[in-house]
Amino acid sequence: MKLKTLYRKAVAAGMANDPRGPKELRRILDDERTKSKKLKEDERDGWEEDRLFNPYADTRILAGDPATEVKKVIVGIDMEVGEVLLAYTLNRDRAEKIDLVIAHHPQGIALAQLPEVMRLQSDMLAAFGVNISVAEQLMDKRIGEVERRVLPVNHNRAVDAARLLGLPMMCVHTPADNCVNTYLTALFEKERPARLKDAVDALKRIPEYGKAVRRMAGPKIVSGSENARCGKISMEMTGGTEGAKTIYEQYAISGVSTIVGMHISEEALENAKKAHLNVIIAGHVSSDTLGLNLLFDELEKDGPLSYVDASGFERIRASER
Numbered sequence: 001m002k003l004k005t006l007y008r009k010a011v012a013a014g015m016a017n018d019p020r021g022p023k024e025l026r027r028i029l030d031d032e033r034t035k036s037k038k039l040k041e042d043e044r045d046g047w048e049e050d051r052l053f054n055p056y057a058d059t060r061i062l063a064g065d066p067a068t069e070v071k072k073v074i075v076g077i078d079m080e081v082g083e084v085l086l087a088y089t090l091n092r093d094r095a096e097k098i099d100l101v102i103a104h105h106p107q108g109i110a111l112a113q114l115p116e117v118m119r120l121q122s123d124m125l126a127a128f129g130v131n132i133s134v135a136e137q138l139m140d141k142r143i144g145e146v147e148r149r150v151l152p153v154n155h156n157r158a159v160d161a162a163r164l165l166g167l168p169m170m171c172v173h174t175p176a177d178n179c180v181n182t183y184l185t186a187l188f189e190k191e192r193p194a195r196l197k198d199a200v201d202a203l204k205r206i207p208e209y210g211k212a213v214r215r216m217a218g219p220k221i222v223s224g225s226e227n228a229r230c231g232k233i234s235m236e237m238t239g240g241t242e243g244a245k246t247i248y249e250q251y252a253i254s255g256v257s258t259i260v261g262m263h264i265s266e267e268a269l270e271n272a273k274k275a276h277l278n279v280i281i282a283g284h285v286s287s288d289t290l291g292l293n294l295l296f297d298e299l300e301k302d303g304p305l306s307y308v309d310a311s312g313f314e315r316i317r318a319s320e321r
Contacts, residue, residue: 003064006070011055011056013175013299020123020124056174070305074086079158081157085161103172112153122139128255138246176288188233194230195229203280208289209290218286222279231258252275259272264281289314
């Protein structure tokens with residue numbers, strides 16, 4: 001399929017799995033359409049046409065012609081300059097004919113806009129019973145922190161490398177994270193694990209997490225004991241990056257007992273412990289890999305792709321899960 005088709009299908013898969021639902025997504029896109037009509041001439045350089053159909057600022061075509069025909073892709077969790085050079089070397093020395101570099105974590109303009117997708121977390125918190133004004137104000141503070149952290153980063157290093165080497169490149173972040181969030185939420189609703197050890201066992205039965213166990217990076221309980229009861233479980237697998245570090249007391253008040261996430265900072269973990277919450281870390285790279293695999297399962301319904309696995313990613317199809 002063409003690169004622009006692959007890109008749009010990835011966005012569509014993300015929207016189909018977005019925890020906010022179609023009504024809220026339509027509102028977001030309608031707001032962008034209204035905003036686009038009111039832009040002054042000097043504001044147009046800081047706005048993209050993609051915003052009219054893509055609500056995920058951290059997912060973009062970064063380099064190359066959107067009309068490029070894509071048959072073989074090299075995919076990795078972090079595709080930086082080294083991985084881009086690897087793709088070029090494979091093309092040159094092994095005649096791999098790689099058509100596209102796909103990164104999960106954002107690069108270029110997608111990295112610069114990462115804080116924007118974090119607003120998704122406010123809706124997720126509200127769905128678990130956290131007062132929306134509390135959720136939004138706590139998230140606003142955290143979004144500001146991430147924005148200031150991302151601002152000085154050299155966003156375009158890997159993208160420039162891809163452009164100079166003539167390799168098309170894109171990144172798919174929140175759409176893949178939405179897929180894993182939906183998948184694990186449905187799994188836990190079906191299995192209803194009683195205790196933390198049951199939840200961990202359920203994760204380990206998923207190939208991506210099972211393989212992580214063998215790499216000594218499997219799911220781990222970081223707050224609570226194996227025999228602690230799960231209670232109400234909150235899945236934290238999407239929303240750009242770690243959310244508000246002070247939200248955990250509100251989680252406890254809303255009735256949540258257990259949080260399952262990709263990763264957690266020490267400060268956030270201490271706050272979760274103070275709120276007497278259980279926390280299971282499923283694994284970062286393994287969760288990202290699962291999300292990408294679920295996304296690619298959807299993309300391949302319209303035709304097969306060939307993969308070169310790199311940077312922590314391994315293609316595992318639905319038939320193997």
